[in-house]
Amino acid sequence: MDQRKGGAYPDEATRQRAGRHAEGLAGRPWERRAPALRRMFEEISGDYDRLNSRLSLGLDRRWRAGLARALEPLPPGPVLDLASGTGALVSPLVQRLQRPVVRLDLSAALLRRAEERLAPGSPAIVGEMDRLPFRDDSFAAVAQGFALRHSRGCDALFRELHRVVKPGGRVALLDMRLPLGGGIEAVYRLYFRRVLPRLASFLGGDRAAYEMMVASVAALPTEAVLMAALRDAGFVETESRPGILGSVRLLVARRPG
Numbered sequence: 001m002d003q004r005k006g007g008a009y010p011d012e013a014t015r016q017r018a019g020r021h022a023e024g025l026a027g028r029p030w031e032r033r034a035p036a037l038r039r040m041f042e043e044i045s046g047d048y049d050r051l052n053s054r055l056s057l058g059l060d061r062r063w064r065a066g067l068a069r070a071l072e073p074l075p076p077g078p079v080l081d082l083a084s085g086t087g088a089l090v091s092p093l094v095q096r097l098q099r100p101v102v103r104l105d106l107s108a109a110l111l112r113r114a115e116e117r118l119a120p121g122s123p124a125i126v127g128e129m130d131r132l133p134f135r136d137d138s139f140a141a142v143a144q145g146f147a148l149r150h151s152r153g154c155d156a157l158f159r160e161l162h163r164v165v166k167p168g169g170r171v172a173l174l175d176m177r178l179p180l181g182g183g184i185e186a187v188y189r190l191y192f193r194r195v196l197p198r199l200a201s202f203l204g205g206d207r208a209a210y211e212m213m214v215a216s217v218a219a220l221p222t223e224a225v226l227m228a229a230l231r232d233a234g235f236v237e238t239e240s241r242p243g244i245l246g247s248v249r250l251l252v253a254r255r256p257g
């Protein structure tokens, strides 16, 4: 049994999965990270949406709807759903913004799986969020749910978003955040680090994947660094809106023009 910090793994298979998933963490060369991320998300996607909805007590739906609202008002044009996966953000975007949504993800399998639940009309493109295969000024907005932590680096990512968003367009990126403060945030932090992966496993999820999630969230740059990177990339009206107990954060910004 593995006795690494944070607790023993219940079995050898979980320990091996944890080792494979860890290859997707920041700091590893991208040639190893990309296939590890793709494999992990393809393995867990069957349970991912159901489990996240239960673990967030259904709040994830409200957060996604809030993200779509935060993109208004917009210039004409389509919206890009960056790291779209099984497409959980697509319907909130289409319903609120009433315009086409283009989906991009590292995994072709996940983009195909999304089509089982989406209405036709949201084209899919396999690609990397940090190297977008789009011309300058292609989108009215870029939206992203729960994938900022998988970027190669926020400075380059935000410059790339500024390039593909039209003048006057907006970006909104929602991700988990490691709660920092004292009091109730400290209790939540303990829950997030120690309890969540075990609870996810108890509910039928992949404990190793949730441990990887906690580690990748912990490695995200601080609020101050993210906000400075957005401004340095050329965005204005930058905002970081915290969600419940500091567990999530919505970054919002506008390209001037």
Ligand SMILES: C[S@@+](CC[C@H](N)C(=O)[O-])C[C@H]1O[C@@H](n2cnc3c(N)ncnc32)[C@H](O)[C@@H]1O
Pocket: 037, 038, 041, 082, 083, 084, 085, 086, 087, 088, 089, 104, 105, 106, 107, 110, 127, 128, 129, 130, 144, 145, 146, 147, 150, 151, 152
């Ligand atoms: C946690 S899921 C989020 C899915 C969806 N956006 C949502 O709100 O539920 C993360 C997604 O990011 C994708 N992904 C991870 N790294 C990526 C990258 N560098 N470029 C594009 N997609 C990436 C994964 O394939 C996965 O589908």
